Amino acid sequence: MIVGAVGSYTATSLTERSRWRRARAERWDQKRLDTYASYANALKHQINIAQRMGAARGFQHAVDPLDPEQGLPQLAEAEARRAAEWESVLLVGDAETIGAAREWHEAVWNVELYARGLQHDPAGWEGAVRRMSRARDDFYALARRDLGISGPPPPSGNWPRVWQRQEEAN
Numbered sequence: 001m002i003v004g005a006v007g008s009y010t011a012t013s014l015t016e017r018s019r020w021r022r023a024r025a026e027r028w029d030q031k032r033l034d035t036y037a038s039y040a041n042a043l044k045h046q047i048n049i050a051q052r053m054g055a056a057r058g059f060q061h062a063v064d065p066l067d068p069e070q071g072l073p074q075l076a077e078a079e080a081r082r083a084a085e086w087e088s089v090l091l092v093g094d095a096e097t098i099g100a101a102r103e104w105h106e107a108v109w110n111v112e113l114y115a116r117g118l119q120h121d122p123a124g125w126e127g128a129v130r131r132m133s134r135a136r137d138d139f140y141a142l143a144r145r146d147l148g149i150s151g152p153p154p155p156s157g158n159w160p161r162v163w164q165r166q167e168e169a170n
Contacts, residue, residue, distance in 0.1 A: 029147060032092050036143045039085040039101060046078035047108055047132070053115035059125040068117060075112065097142040104135040 052066035053075070066074075082105060089101050110128045113119040119128075133156070141153040 028092070032143075033147055035085075035088045035092050036097070036147070039082070039089050040139070040143075042078070042082040042085045043105060043108060046075065046082050047111070049075050049078055050108065050112045050115040051129075054111070054125060057114070057117065059114060059122060061126070061129065068115070071115070075115070094142075094146045097139070097146045100135070100139040100142045104132070104139045107132040107135040 049066065049071055051062040052064050053068050053071040055062035056065035056067055056071070086101070086105070089098060093101065107128070111125075111132050114125045114128060119125070137153065137156050144153055
């Protein structure tokens with residue numbers, strides 16, 4: 001009887017421990033997903049402002065111009081939001097995804113140099129935007145891997161888009 005009670009207690013304890021670990025892993029997966037998504041959304045907002053400012057400066061493949069004087073405060077606010085989201089990425093992300101996130105926001109900062117009027121070369125703008133797109137793709141691929149999402153990553157966001165290159169060739 002004692003052996004049966006000990007066996008029952010052990011089995012129940014192991015089952016509960018396993019259930020608790022699964023629930024904890026699911027909570028952390030959800031937290032990482034929310035964190036990565038919030039970070040990406042904050043950075044995309046920052047990119048949008050920088051590209052609109054770039055459009056106002058005449059750079060290719062950017063639309064909906066935003067006067068740089070009006071854009072600068074918006075860019076500063078977007079950077080502050082991105083920096084706040086970054087702290088959460090540092091807390092819950094794995095090392096490779098954190099590295100990719102850093103590469104992405106540093107690539108965005110490079111685009112911002114053009115948006116702010118500190119760089120002027122149109123070819124440099126194009127290169128900076130391409131590097132930013134590649135950095136974004138790398139971040140998403142590593143975030144998906146960290147989250148255990150199988151399958152290929154989303155289609156590349158390379159710039160200029162295929163339809164833009166085809167339009168320029170005609």
